Amino acid sequence: MLRAVMVDESVEVVENRPAAGSYHLLTLRAAGIAPAAQPGQFVHLRIPCCGGALLRRPFSIYRVRGQTLSILYKVVGQGTAALARARAGDRMDALGPLGHGFSLPGRDEQPLLVAGGYGVAALYLLAERSPVRGVLFQGGRSRQDILCEEEFRALGWEVHVATEDGSRGVRGLVTEPLRRELERGGQGRKLYACGPTGMLRAVGRLAEEFGLPAELSLDEHMCCGVGVCLTCVVPVRTETGWEYQRACTEGPVFDSRVLLWEVPE
Known part of the structure; x- marks a missing residue:
């Protein structure tokens, strides 16, 4: 599992189009984030047209092409509805790549x-x-x-x-x-x-x-995306028992063997 260096940058919308049903595909020019992105990581976007009332939103990095990255999202509320209105040339703030991603399979797997x-x-x-x-x-x-x-x-x-x-x-x-x-x-x-x-x-x-x-x-619901707010903690096994870990930093990818699906009494 890999973690890359986090970048906070202003990114440009290259394309934002319907994909299927209520799903959309957004492509961003993100020269600092895209080349560093690893499978399973995500970006935290500050969505334009929403003022200061809404927090950043996390989105999995779907595809990377040079200095651009794409995300797939579904319109489900005010934030994603505003995101669907973004057009080519618009700019927004992005933080990423974030999180602990997948490890690549070995050649014998x-x-x-x-x-x-x-x-x-x-x-x-x-x-x-x-x-x-x-x-x-x-x-x-x-x-x-x-x-x-x-x-x-x-x-x-x-x-x-x-x-x-x-x-x-x-x-x-x-x-x-x-x-x-x-x-x-x-x-x-x-x-x-x-x-x-x-x-x-x-x-x-x-x-x-x-x-x-x-x-x-x-x-998991993530507010800050960088491990500060502790809203995305999940219980995991440890050598001495169990503890909470943050899905946005220690995760979002976890080894299934350490996950506890319910908090022990």
Whole structure:
């Protein structure tokens, strides 16, 4: 897992377009942040047109091209609605790259990626930079929540899709085809996942059941993004018991074996 040097810079909007349904793709020219970004890290954006009332918002770094980086986001409230109105040439303040990211698979490992909804955004850079190709298991409520499927196929990854309503791929949760794949057996398998907490918990349980290593990127509320406010702490195991760690600095990526999904009494 890697951590790069943090940069606070004014970035320029290169493109901001609809991707699918209520999802959008934003590309920023970020000469200081983009070249340093590692898979699984994020940027904290101060969204324009919102005045000083709103805090920065964290977004996974989806793709990097030279001095530009892209993020995938869903319009769900005032902040992301304002972000969707940004146009090419607009500027905003960005802090990044932040967080503790994924480690790249070894050449003797078979990576299995598990994405829920726009959690896929945190996994694309990992898939692109991986020295070996593996399998992506992608899930969502409906077909509109399945993003970047063809982009992963273009990288040479096998893709399995599951939707809860059956409108794309198989009907059901993404962990169901994942389980079937794990039951087939295989050497050197390692799980990487990003998505809703319930999905991550299920992936962690499967990793434990099959005796596999897993790296999970947690989707926690982050206010400051730099470990000061302590709003994103999660309980983790330690050699002497357990403690809270910050998802924005010690995470968002954690080894599944150290995560405690409930605070011990």
